[in-house]
Amino acid sequence: MSSPLKPLPAWADVALIPLINVAAAFVISGFVVLAIGENPLEAVQILITGALGDLEGIGFTLYYATSFIFTGLAVAICFHAGLFNIGVEGQAYIAGLGAALAALYLGFLPGYSLVVVAIAAAALFGAAFAAIPGYLQAKRDSHIVITTIMFNYIASALMGYLLVDVLRVPGQMNAETPGFSKYAAVPQFHELLAPLGIQWPVTPFNLSFLLALAAALAVWLLIWRTRLGYEVRTVGANATAAIYGGISPSRITIITTLLSGALAGGLAVNVILGQEHRLILEFTGGFGFVGIAVALMGRAHPVGIILAAILFGVLYQGGDELAFDKPKISRDMIVVIQGLVVLFAGALEHMFRRPVSVLLARRTTQPPI
């Protein structure tokens, strides 16, 4: 038994193990639901149909999933370089500032070029805010976990000040900017499909979703198909060895954090340009932190991240329906279920790995009787 196990086949690694983990999380959640006196099967049914049962549910699920794809990719790209970026929340928050400033003050740009510039501004601001912890890690050896956590607070304080004292409409109680022009809005699918005669219910689901899929493809190409990606993975695997290979870890660290910050900006694109059409306080709503769970669950692979993001989208949207339909199941219950999924998919990821690989190894090595 002590001999090292053979690596799992790819299908088991990307599909079977996550499936078992999620199933385990749901079973435990079922007991919690049972304990507060509701029927767990019914709860699961409401959760699934609420999230995927109709076009409206699907719209919201994919809207949330879009945010999670971006934040998951942002965290994952840093994982590959051995960096743990906890500051996606703050980077996305500052990216929202870039998007809003472009949308509000570059209104002279012709037509929809405004939204393109606003998206670029979001990426730029996110990257710039990530650059500082990246530089400190690369040149001053200040640990990126600590600096990015602190930078979340800086982002929060800065945005609070700007929204309350500088950008707010005078006399308005809400700390928010004026609304953007329609050319600064990423079109939502129900608007796009209406001229084609397709009735899609009003949801915040917008074109950022395609941008997120494109970003996932770009990250995959970058990490596994380019020289830079090879360097990133080398630094992540062993920074000392990378130096002997002629790779500068500090250069890779800075480039990776810049890219991570730019990807974090996608959250601002989806929420600020795609849905709110104005800059509001704390629009990030913890999605940056959930990105860590998404990246862990997706095993830092873009395909895995897309699947994990959709799962979290289902939990968010289905959870909202569940809280609406079952007053007994409060918001905190939904957080418990989400937490269990994170626990099993992330922290206890290896719990089922060994039994599964033992099982599979036995099946493949034993001669048929």
Place this chain on the structure above:
Amino acid sequence: MFGRNSNIMTTALFAGGLFTSAAYAADIKPAIIYDLGHKFDASFNEGVFHGAEKFKKDSGVDYRDLEIQNDAEREQDLRKFAKAGYSPIMTVGFSWATALGKVADEFPNTKFAIIDADVDKPNVQSIKFKEQEGSFLVGVIAAKTSKTGKVGFVGGMDIPLISAFGCGYAQGVKYVNDKDEVFANMTGTDFHAWTDPVKGGELAKSQMDRGADIVYAAAGATGQGVLKAAADAGKLGIGVDSDQDNLFPGKVLTSMLKHVDVATYKSFMDAKNGTWKPGLLLLGLKEGGVDYATDEWNKSVLTPEAKAAADAAKADIISGKIQVHDFRTDNKCPV
């Protein structure tokens, strides 16, 4: 087999239930959606909850309530309640204004209400309070009670609404004694400022170090830290929104009452009786929307002299003899 049968039974019962409720067509289906944060905050949101509970007890009509988790849910949940036939739908807090402005147009036959903001739609009731008037009264009480001539104010998030509390308070203090000093601090500029009792306590301590012997907190859950710091230091605190005198009996001078509970109760009751009206409801001292608290917990600290001064000021404000300036009109405080 049995499981299936019992399912059918439940469905039948449920349908029966629906039928009976439809028979009382005059009945209303009220709903409440709280703001981000907590339903049980011992202050603002909880006040709405108590008002709705009282309505349920008095009228026998049940209501639904919901807490949201992120901003995208605002419009979504409003639509869900409206589609399910709920009316009136009470939204708690000014953050709802933008979402409500959009959704109210889509459901012209649904009654909506919002607290602390003005949404100008034909089917929206906007409930606002003259917080400056209630704050003026507790300012008068503070000035009459203070021995050092210095009093403090700890606000939650730095927004005009909270400045209106602070400004009314300062006007009340200066009305009694122009030389009295008011130290004012805000806890922060984001939503965490409502839920940071530790920082609230620190701010209160620094004000007391400078000589303040009474501190007024208008800071949601942060305020509990302010009241505790004052109580621990042997000084007095002033509570806000709900009656908080019982949190530290004998250590809380009074509370500035903002009757969101009364407003909620009245809005639901009016809807039930068919007298619900859209438009702006501005509730001040005259309308009973704001007041100060007197009860068994603060009678040992609230002197008859202070109480008499407050009651005199109250009468003068109601008659119009004292005009309390509202910070929100020009973002300035005259004192």
